[in-house]
Amino acid sequence: MRTTYIAKESDVVKKWYVIDAADMTLGRMSTEIANILRGKNKPQYAPNVDMGDYVIVVNAEKVAVTGKKLEQKVYHRHSGYMGGLKTTRLDKMLETHPERVIEHAVKGMLPKNALGRKMFAKLHVYAGAEHPHAAQKPEKLEIKF
Numbered sequence: 001m002r003t004t005y006i007a008k009e010s011d012v013v014k015k016w017y018v019i020d021a022a023d024m025t026l027g028r029m030s031t032e033i034a035n036i037l038r039g040k041n042k043p044q045y046a047p048n049v050d051m052g053d054y055v056i057v058v059n060a061e062k063v064a065v066t067g068k069k070l071e072q073k074v075y076h077r078h079s080g081y082m083g084g085l086k087t088t089r090l091d092k093m094l095e096t097h098p099e100r101v102i103e104h105a106v107k108g109m110l111p112k113n114a115l116g117r118k119m120f121a122k123l124h125v126y127a128g129a130e131h132p133h134a135a136q137k138p139e140k141l142e143i144k145f
Contacts, residue, residue, distance in 0.1 A: 007046040012039070014122075016054045016138035018131070022062040024143065026105055032143045033057065033102075034109035037119045050118050056133055057125045061098035065090065075104065099125035 017036060021029060035041055039051025065073070073090040093101050102125045110116040124133065 005044070007044045007049050007051060009049050009051070011044075012042075012049075012051050014053050016056065016133065016136040017141040018056045018058060018138045019141050019143060020059055020129075021057050021102065022059040023064050025145070026063050026065050026101065028145050029063070029143060030102065030105035030109060033106050033123065036141075037106070037110065037122055048115070050115060052119055052122060054122045054136070054138075055124070056131050056138055057099075057102055057123070058129050058131055059127075060102050060125050061094060061127045063094075063098070063102065070094075075100075098127045 019029070019033065033055050036055055037052040039045050039049075039053070042051055045051055070091040071089065075088045075090070075093055077086050077088075078084050079086070090101065103120075103123065106123055107116075107120055110119050124131065
């Protein structure tokens with residue numbers, strides 16, 4: 001009898017990975033992180049199931065960007081009130097909240113639904129080199145471009 005394999009979330013073994021963001025290009029690194037969070041690196045990938053692994057990103061303050069993005073890339077947020085649009089340039093964001101830069105880039109590459117929010121919750125970004133997830137025994141992941 002031939003049956004189609006349908007992945008279940010209970011069958012998935014989730015791993016923990018550590019990625020060092022020092023001197024890595026923001027966009028290329030973010031696509032790899034999004035693929036790991038979605039589970040697209042696994043052979044039993046299914047788009048309707050959260051098959052992804054946990055990702056810890058360290059050294060977010062040392063991420064690299066190309067071109068004139070430091071001066072030209074702008075992040076917007078709105079308070080909800082009239083005239084409440086706030087803009088922040090990338091260079092200021094890297095000084096104040098470097099982890100938000102990577103979180104924003106990865107979140108834009110995930111599905112825009114409840115499943116995407118569940119995947120995004122498995123991302124942990126830290127500005128420095130230390131992280132509090134040593135108990136999970138994360139594997140160091142080398143991303144090659």
